[in-house]
Amino acid sequence: MSTTDTPRDGAAPSRSALAGIRILDLTQVMSGPYCTMILADLGADVIKIENPVKGDQTRASWGYSVVGDDSRAFLSLNRNKRSVSLDLKRDEDREAFLALVRTADVVIENFRPGVAARLGVDYASVREHNQRIIYASISGFGQTGPYSQRPGYDLIAQAMTGVMSVMGEEGGAPVKSAIPIADLGAGMFCTIGILGAVIARGDGDEGQYLETSLFESALAMSVWESAEFWSTGEPPRPLGSANRMSAPYQALATSDGHLTIGANNEKLWRLLCEVIEAPDLVQDPRFVDNNRRMDNRVELAAELERRFAGATTDEWVERLLARGVPAGPIRDYEQVLTDDPHVRARNMVTSFEHPVEGRTLVLGSPLKLSGTPVQVRTPPPLLGEHNDEVLGEIATRPVAPERSAGAA
Known part of the structure; x- marks a missing residue:
């Protein structure tokens, strides 16, 4: 019978958390x-x-x-x-x-x-x-x-x-x-x-x-959705893979597929722009802070995908992670399992x-x-x-x- 986890010292487990219940x-x-x-x-x-x-x-x-x-x-x-x-x-x-x-x-x-x-x-x-x-x-x-x-x-x-x-x-x-x-x-x-x-x-x-x-x-x-509704008075709408509290935080196309990226604070946003060699985006008035990036998600995604088209998913993920930018490939269950x-x-x-x-x-x-x-x-x-x-x-x-x- 398989054991899904073992103690860190490698010893055989002597008891279970809910033994006797x-x-x-x-x-x-x-x-x-x-x-x-x-x-x-x-x-x-x-x-x-x-x-x-x-x-x-x-x-x-x-x-x-x-x-x-x-x-x-x-x-x-x-x-x-x-x-x-x-x-x-x-x-x-x-x-x-x-x-x-x-x-x-x-x-x-x-x-x-x-x-x-x-x-x-x-x-x-x-x-x-x-x-x-x-x-x-x-x-x-x-x-x-x-x-x-x-x-x-x-x-x-x-x-x-x-x-x-x-x-x-x-x-x-x-x-x-x-x-x-x-x-x-x-x-x-x-x-x-x-x-x-x-x-x-x-x-x-x-x-x-x-x-x-x-x-x-x-x-x-529905934590984020309720927060958005009570903040704006408007019912939240579908956003695809995007996040309703931060941008960019979504799936984006590359030359051979898609990656996910989570640049959800100013430090990560600037690091992302450095990795993709797009200093102009940092100064772009549409993207100068999180509120504006959320308001202009569609335009932001288009700008990023234009740059990501220059390399593969694996190449971009490696570059982004090397600089500390959260990123990952989109995989199917065959690959995962x-x-x-x-x-x-x-x-x-x-x-x-x-x-x-x-x-x-x-x-x-x-x-x-x-x-x-x-x-x-x-x-x-x-x-x-x-x-x-x-x-x-x-x-x-x-x-x-x-x-x-x-x-x-």
């Missing part, structure tokens, strides 16, 4: 599984509760399958977890889940608001069995508010929060972020909330409820041995902890693979203390 994972597709994968990578015991018939939707309905029935989408989000198959509509299976609740620290779900209550596994029901439980909900729009009952998808969240209004080129058709920022953002915000709740609980007896949503997560990431030396050095591609798929490549973790490193310990589970193992642990694992009479 048990999480019952009622989520599926992306936002919830991404959250619980982060927690599992950090060492939590994540028990994935799945429908016995189909399991997580991504097992068969999303992305590509290669050898077995489980898709690469599922395999990319569910390592380091154990699977227990329970039909929560059946009384005996619900009772088994609640028995597990008594041994758990966290429950996380991403049902549409109201579904967990109908199944009898909402926070109020779960807390009756474990008052120390931390219960997290991820939904499309949150548990309250006029949109709360709408179905939630990353695409819809990007559209309704304004994100799509600033994507792409000005005057073009609406474009979404190819990376599902609402889904992944909700997963990361939920992870942060869970970790905060675990710390807040400490050794005490009271857990708490927390929630986030795709809608709020996408909106919360197969032959980038920095990706290899930072362990951002790892693998696991799957009982059906064999050796499977996945992204590593961006978290680098020196004392409790993130590890890929086990492959994504087969559906219901750990039923006997996990349910057999109920009798031996310590359970939450019984609630005192009259407890709230």
Whole structure:
């Protein structure tokens, strides 16, 4: 099994950051599984509760399958977890889940608001069995508010929060972020909330409820866009690859492709002009400070690209970096995932041995902890693979203390 990071002294890791924390994972597709994968990578015991018939939707309905029935989408989000198959509509299976609740620290779900209550596994029901439980909900729009009952998808969240209004080129058709920022953002915000709740609980007896949503997560990431709107009173517009707070900070054409450049202060702007041998641009009234450069982005890009046309991307990047100007080439995922030396050095591609798929490549973790490193310990589970193992642990694992009479 691959390890995504190791201690700096090279010693084998002796413990995990979240060792001893048990999480019952009622989520599926992306936002919830991404959250619980982060927690599992950090060492939590994540028990994935799945429908016995189909399991997580991504097992068969999303992305590509290669050898077995489980898709690469599922395999990319569910390592380091154990699977227990329970039909929560059946009384005996619900009772088994609640028995597990008594041994758990966290429950996380991403049902549409109201579904967990109908199944009898909402926070109020779960807390009756474990008052120390931390219960997290991820939904499309949150548990309250006029949109709360709408179905939630990353695409819809990007559209309704304004994100799509600033994507792409000005005057073009609406474009979404190819990376599902609402889904992944909700997963990361939920992870942060869970970790905060675990710390807040400490050794005490009271857990708490927390929630986030795709809608709020996408909106919360709109930091520069909201700042521009409140500064100017005008809705931000698409800028292509440019930055709405600084210029030049964007992709520019060279003789053989494109590079990205980040000359986002006066020192870097002057260094850039030295590298491209364009002292006239420093004095040009259109570009004398950041405000004017932002007002004249199109003209600025044209002037820079006229100079960059004289050499290749790699040549310019080398020259710019030699003078301390932030720059980089634009690469596709084949280049990044197969032959980038920095990706290899930072362990951002790892693998696991799957009982059906064999050796499977996945992204590593961006978290680098020196004392409790993130590890890929086990492959994504087969559906219901750990039923006997996990349910057999109920009798031996310590359970939450019984609630005192009259407890709230």
